[in-house]
Amino acid sequence: MRLILLGPPGAGKGTQAQRLVQKYGIVQLSTGEMLRAAVAAQTPVGLQAKDIMASGSLVPDEIVIGIISDRLDQPDMKNGFILDGFPRTVPQAAALDDLLKKKHIKLDAVIELRVNESALLNRVETRVAEMQARGEEVRIDDTPEVLSKRLASYRSMTEPLIHYYSERRKLATVDGMMTIEQVTREINRILAAVGAVEPRAVPARKARGAARRTARPAGKKAAKTAKKAVKQARKAAKPASKASKGAKKVGKTAGRKAASPVRGRGAGTAKKATKKAVRKAAKKVTKKRAKR
Ligand code: ADP
Secondary structure (H helix, E strand, O other): OOOEEEEOOOOOHHHHHHHHHHHHHHEEEEEEHHHHHHHHHOHHHHHHHHHHHHHHHOHHHHHHHHHHHHHHHOOOHHOOOOEEEOOHHHHHHHHHHHHHOOOHHHOOOOEEEEEEHHHHHHHHHHHHHHHHHHHOOOOOOOHHHHHHHHHOOOOOOOHHHHHHHHHOEEEEEEEOOOOOHHHHHHHHHHHOOOOOOOOOOOOOOHHHHHHHHOOOOOHHHHHHEEEEEEEHHEEEEHHHHHHHHHHHOOOOHHHHHHHOOOOOOOHHHHHHHHHHHHHHHHHHHHHHHHOO
């Protein structure tokens, strides 16, 4: 699974990334974490990034692109990865496209966690309080002043990526105001819909049984069925998203909402159709498994 999590500071990218790491055994690549490690180790990159990060601005593209490029070459990347905090600008996204192409890696999805800005300060304050309570070192940029600068950077530099990935039909949006559990469920649903994972989590015992039946690997089959279901759902949803395009206000949100078949909101019919088709596919697979 190769995934990008997109969203402003405090949207919950780190929390969700951690859950995906646990569930799928993939690697989380957080450029923020990598840069903080470089600052702590006082490497040349760290020395360059330190003041920029403290002020809430973005570190130059070349630096983060270099870090990610090196990291993607490591052997632990082979199971997949979640990019959290990268790309953060359109040039970074374009550089990532080139890198992935060169390395023959396909991106499964970009998931945007959308949250009300008014909730972000509160969330970051809670995070700070929790870190303090655990006796951990609090991030130097987790102050109300720097947070508003980070938000401004997000709006001007990172938000255009929503359009970038929506145009490339990679974007799915999840309502980040839901509970952590609900957000996780929605992310898993999207991952199943794009064929990045099985449509429904298989209980460990069953999964082991399926693994033993090497002649017909359940994982591949389920993914194939889900992919087929998504294709059908997309086909069914086409007229609906066209109609909603016309009905929506002119502007960035309208364009964004109608642009992608895997969006969590916007093309409501598309969502329902995808959900239904995926559920149907999952049922089919479960039934077949039960028969075996
Ligand atoms: P946030 O919670 O604000 O998303 P991160 O931990 O992802 O924070 O990043 C912290 C800081 O590290 C950013 O404000 C920025 O200075 C720097 N940084 C992280 N990732 C990138 C990137 N892809 N491009 C430029 N700067 C970055």
